[in-house]
Amino acid sequence: MKEILKFIEQKKQDFVKLPLFKFMQDKSIDPKQRLSFAPCLVPLAMGFGELCNIAFRQEPTTNKIQELINKHTYEEHFHWQWLLEDIGKLGLDDSLRLTDAINLMWAEETKKNRAVCSFLGQYNFHADPVLRLVLIEVSEVTANVFFSITKTVAEELQKNTGQEYRYFGMCHLNVENTHTLGKKDAVVFLESIEITEETREKAFELVKLAFEAYTEAMNELLAYAKKQENSKLLQVA
Template sequence: MKQVTAFIEKKKQEFAQTPFMKFLQDKSIDPRQRLTWAPAFAPFAMSFKDLNRNVLRKEPASSKLQEMINQHTYEDGRHWVWFLQDMKVMGYDHSINFTDTLKFLWGEETIKVRQMAYDLFAICTFEEDILMKLVVIESIEATGNVALYEIAQVAKELQQITKQHHPYFGESHFAKETGHIQADIDHDVEYFVESIQLTEAQRKKAFMLVEKVFADFTEAMSEMLVFAQKHPYNQPFKL
């Protein structure tokens, strides 16, 4: 697995150089504008609970690795609560028509975010090899480690304006994103993952899955960048 984790690290470094990350880093732009894409991220943020609970988690665990994944799902699967809290703090919790909300969440501006969620569900539902599911989780965690670091820096600036703590977009969420599966085991998680032996067929498939996860996240973040550029923070948000 060591070759796969090295490839994930390579893709992680590439992901860190995407236009969306550069946008988050641009302090000449008001932090409220740099986070104005937040409501459009809802299809992914909210579906993550179901991905962890209904797809990745298998109880009772049939192996040590499944037990680790189960532990991870209990931690990762509750972050949606923080997202809801941030939506309230950021002023999006106002009265709107239910049908307008549905049209927005399943509209043209969130296609890539939804596709990212659908792809993860499809891969993890129909993939029987638990090692490949681990590869997907490691790839997701790597993207989260990069993106949430930059987002947390913006949230820190925003907190100076709002005097509000942001549990999802702030540093407390980033602190939970180590870049690796989150599990309580007797030795280092990174060492455990790298020590796993893969067949050549598994290695090839793992590389393909890493490429897919990073491609989906890159496209979704590009969509969020376009959304932020089209929706000024100081104008009423319209669904």
């Protein structure tokens, strides 16, 4: 398993270079604008919470890997609530009618964010907890990159508004950084797991596919944020 975790770390090095993260670090753009993709992220964030409750968690279990996954689901399943809270604080609550908001959740412009959870749900049906763990590890690593950068934007914004942004800011990042799966004894255990050649091959493939799904979702967030920027400019003109 150590080799798989190392491969995930390698893939992270490419992920961190995505244009969304450059966009979020561009201080010439209003920080609210840099987080204006928030509604587009809802299907991923809420879908992930639901997957924790109905798919990743398998109880009861005698399998130590599954036990760790179960713990993780209890640590992770409710974070979407902070996203909804931040959407309100970003002033986006009144920007759409209910029917338009419902439509957005199933729109073309949010489909890659929906696709992440479809992908995770589909591959979660592999009986082997090792493969379920791979899906969660990639989700953790990509989330860590994402929230490390949103945190800096949320802090800039907090200076202007005096409000705390629990999803994009320090609160979420702190929770992400203290997950049981990231604790030293858990990492030592995960690295020591022996896997068969067949599982190893499947795991490598899953890592690649999961990074692809998250990459496309990040690119979609960027396109959404830029679209908000353009429509604002048109309104001003």
